[in-house]
Amino acid sequence: MDTKIFSSSESQSQRHNVPYIHKIGIPPKQDLLKEFKTTVKETLFSDDPLRPFKDQPKSRKLLLGLQAIFPIFDWGRSYNLKKFRGDLISGLTIASLCIPQDIGYSRLAFLPPQYGLYSSFVPPLIYAFMGSSRDIAIGPVAVVSLLLGTLLQNEFDPVHNADEYRRLAFTATFFAGITQATLGVLRYNKERLPLINRTMISSAITIALQQLKGFLGIKHFTKKTDIVSVMKSVFGSIDHGWNWQTIVIGASFLFFLLSAKYLAKKNKKLFWVSAIAPLISVILSTLFVYISHADKEGVAIVKHIEKGINPSSVNEIYFSGENLLKGFRIGIVAGMIALTEAVAIGRTFASMKDYQVDGNKEMIALGTMNVVGSMTSCYVATGSFSRSAVNYMAGCQTAVSNIVMSLVVFLTLKFLTPLFQYTPNAILSSIIISAVIGLIDYDAAILIWKIDKFDFVACMGAFFGVVFASVEIGLLIAVSISFAKILLQVTRPRTAILGRIPMTSVYRNIQQYPEATKVHGVLIVRVDSAIYFSNSNYTKER
Structure with missing residues (x-):
């Protein structure tokens, strides 16, 4: 709002030495109901989404309606073999990255490994039809997996109460999808929330610390995520808990993975080296354990992975009782974080290719795929930054790359899961550590300090809250400081x-x-x- 105060104006005012004042007219009175309708429309439907349907024949309205719900009917009309070639290459590339990552991320959520693969089969298919981003790659991600696992194990033990734990995970996924879709229907179109940036560095450190169990071969590990408890558990097991064979395997392949990432960073044309490095690591480490029988020397392995595609989980979702409220609460938190990350990633790559991503369609697409995913044995899926970056670098043209990736995961679930039986847990820990290291962005924290000191305080509050307490405490601190900042901006x-x-x-x-x-x-x-x-x-x- 600009306010102009004039010390002098027109010649007449100057002669009488009287300041000239601009008077503001009183707006005309409006009917209360009309004013309420106008306010609701401006708040929820400021872009008038039904405008293209006006004065159109029924057949045209049907086509526009299908295109609004399923954007694939819009861009699919211009799809050709050249675009498919780019999508095929990028889909195969991200599939080689997602399969080992999915098995590892399911461990963060304290779920059996097949559920990570399930979550990269059904959700990407649905998103490909409903999403508006060409570059985003869908599947489980480290931050959401850690958050979900942390919140769920506060309610049920994932080992002794595995059935209840799994059911609560599906319930939380269902309500995460409901939350996302509802925000999309209500046109809650935000550029992005800053919470994901504030918790990203601390979450990456927490995730890396959690992988020390598999990396060092420790059998008895703390369930807490704070750095003090983790360090006590690590050094308390140094005499009888560490397994040197496991450490050698983990350290060797971690060096290989980091070297591949460094090479890809130095030469953008070699992005595929970093993309296939996790799958190569899994294959080589699995062969080594199988041939050397290292599992008999204390090297922990994945063991059995269920073969077959997603079974139905509709009957496992809690729709009543006290567990319904638990799933609702966890789902809202996980859904908001997943939504923030996906929208931010989608718009980042859209700006690089100079096209628009419809935030509301993204929310509805993400919500729908998680609702359906909760009914097909999936847990919360969202956009993955690492996979989306590989997808972009591989030359993807449309969301068909997600379909290609999903089909590869389908074939893996149908035929190849027995091959992962001897995969050492150490290699999965190494893959996760190498993936989350890229989330530690010191430059972003420095930039926040330069731009907004109050925002930096919120960032540091979230950092110390996550590292020294828990993920939910860090998020609570970030939300509280952000809310205080908003109040200060409004009142001051x-x-x-x-x-x-x-x-x-x-x-x-x-x-x-x-x-x-x-x-x-x-x-x-x-x-x-x-x-x-x-x-x-x-x-x-x-």
């Missing part, structure tokens, strides 16, 4: 003095634009907030 709005940019009619903050000059005899003030009862006195005093 910033003001700026504007000046005119030379040779233009544009006015900008004179502190941000030193070349801007004040207009002689005029003070132009901008208040960076709406003025109402909570900040009116503060604005007046300023």
